[in-house]
Amino acid sequence: MVRLLPPESASVEEVAREIGVGVDTLERWRSDALSMPARERAWTAAARFDAVLSTAAMDETARNAWCREHGVYAQELAQWRAAATQALAEPEEARASPQQTKQDQRRIKELERELRRKETALAEAAALLVLSKKLGAIFNTDKGEDE
Numbered sequence: 207m208v209r210l211l212p213p214e215s216a217s218v219e220e221v222a223r224e225i226g227v228g229v230d231t232l233e234r235w236r237s238d239a240l241s242m243p244a245r246e247r248a249w250t251a252a253a254r255f256d257a258v259l260s261t262a263a264m265d266e267t268a269r270n271a272w273c274r275e276h277g278v279y280a281q282e283l284a285q286w287r288a289a290a291t292q293a294l295a296e297p298e299e300a301r302a303s304p305q306q307t308k309q310d311q312r313r314i315k316e317l318e319r320e321l322r323r324k325e326t327a328l329a330e331a332a333a334l335l336v337l338s339k340k341l342g343a344i345f346n347t348d349k350g351e352d353e
Contacts, residue, residue, distance in 0.1 A: 249278075254286045262287075 216224075222232045249257070257276070261269045261283060273280050 226269050249286075257283060258287045261322055 215326055219229055222229045225232075257278065261272050264272060269283070270280055273283060288299070
């Protein structure tokens, strides 16, 4: 049985059933992805974090061997580690909570609604202004002819 690479490590059959595609299609996708040069493959955030965790306890020689095996430069791995450390170092207050996010979305919707209302009122006012100027011009010319 063919298994996918970590962190998922699920069988191809399980993944095919989960996402609703045929096993042959998934195998073709997998072989296409593996045929790409390692430099062109995209690493997901979870896979990068897993790579950082997997290599954290390794010495430099083992880490370099791991990098060669997985097609990653040691410098990239160091960047991933720095990014993970920085993300974990952010204070909890700096990260948006789900409640704060919902409040922000609600506020955005309110502001967008208010903006649409004001744009409509402005367009109506501009139309009335233009119309009043045209009416004034019409009545001024009529008065000039009567005199």
